[in-house]
Amino acid sequence: MTAPRLKDPRARSGRLRPGAEQWSWRFMRITGPLLLVLILTHLFINLLTGDGVSQIDFAFVAGKWASPLWQVWDLVMLVLAMLHGGNGMRLLVNDYATGRRMRTTLHSLLGFSVIGIIVLGALVIFTFDPCPAGADASLLPSFCEGVA
Amino acid sequence: MWMWVVHRVTGVAIFFFLLVHVLDTSLVRVSPEAYNEIIGSYKTPIYGLVEAGLVAAILLHAFNGLRIIAVDHSTWALRHQKQLVWAVWIIFVVLMVPFLIRHLGHVFGAA
Numbered sequence: 691m692t693a694p695r696l697k698d699p700r701a702r703s704g705r706l707r708p709g710a711e712q713w714s715w716r717f718m719r720i721t722g723p724l725l726l727v728l729i730l731t732h733l734f735i736n737l738l739t740g741d742g743v744s745q746i747d748f749a750f751v752a753g754k755w756a757s758p759l760w761q762v763w764d765l766v767m768l769v770l771a772m773l774h775g776g777n778g779m780r781l782l783v784n785d786y787a788t789g790r791r792m793r794t795t796l797h798s799l800l801g802f803s804v805i806g807i808i809v810l811g812a813l814v815i816f817t818f819d820p821c822p823a824g825a826d827a828s829l830l831p832s833f834c835e836g837v838a
Numbered sequence: 839m840w841m842w843v844v845h846r847v848t849g850v851a852i853f854f855f856l857l858v859h860v861l862d863t864s865l866v867r868v869s870p871e872a873y874n875e876i877i878g879s880y881k882t883p884i885y886g887l888v889e890a891g892l893v894a895a896i897l898l899h900a901f902n903g904l905r906i907i908a909v910d911h912s913t914w915a916l917r918h919q920k921q922l923v924w925a926v927w928i929i930f931v932v933l934m935v936p937f938l939i940r941h942l943g944h945v946f947g948a949a
Contacts, residue, residue: 719907726900733893738937742944743889746877748870751863768860775853782846803857811860814867822869829870 714777721774728767752820752831761815768811776804841923845902848895855892886945890938897933901926 737743754760779800787793821834865873879885905922908915915922 719910722900722903722907726904729896730900733896737889737893737944738940742941743881743886744944746880748866748873751866751873771856775849775856778849779853782850807857807860810864814860814864818866825870829874 714781718774718777721770725767725770725774728763728770732763732767748829749831752818753833755815755818756820756831756833765812765815768815769808772804772808772811776800841902841905841926844898845906848899848902851892851895852899881945883945886942889945890941893937893941894930894934897930898926901929 736746755764780797783793783796783800787796821830827834862876863873865876880889905915905919905926908922909919
């Protein structure tokens, strides 16, 4: 079954890039299933294995990020989730924010938050120090013994 | 129609949680004490229930998202989209029940 072809509108939408919304649509459908795998695994490891939420502390995070697998995992999850969520919020702004000024304000706020959170998260993952000097040794992962 | 509402509401909730979650995780860069103090609040009963709600939102959004993709790409799915809504809720319950048993066990100290 194919949908009936619509006639081209007489007036152009005014968008500079005509295919942009189709790319947004594709992006959501590609990143959605990827995020499903990334996030459900993240939840399973952090909340269901071991002692679940009770096990999460600085040493737990340090132990995970000692492995490049989890560094890359968390980075990919961060970037895709923020872009997927940010694009979803953009669609909601388009639907519900009626005033032009309100829309511009919300879109810029959204853009800044998405970029800000991605940059912050990426910096945290890759500048993370699992054995900070002078920290209470009992709070650090066991592999810090002998490092400091 | 209702699944459309569910998808939007869960999507917004997950987005705002994500902002907070990246900020709280960033405290690992401040000090182990700062991070442990904030993450400690995640382990309280009230926050434990909020987390359960968050996981519920993620599961609904995830599997309803798969249903939307299926309906967009296959006419079989389009014809059976009502049954697929049921499938989303069944998968949701099947995953949520064992999760709740284990997670609430951790939060309330039983397991």
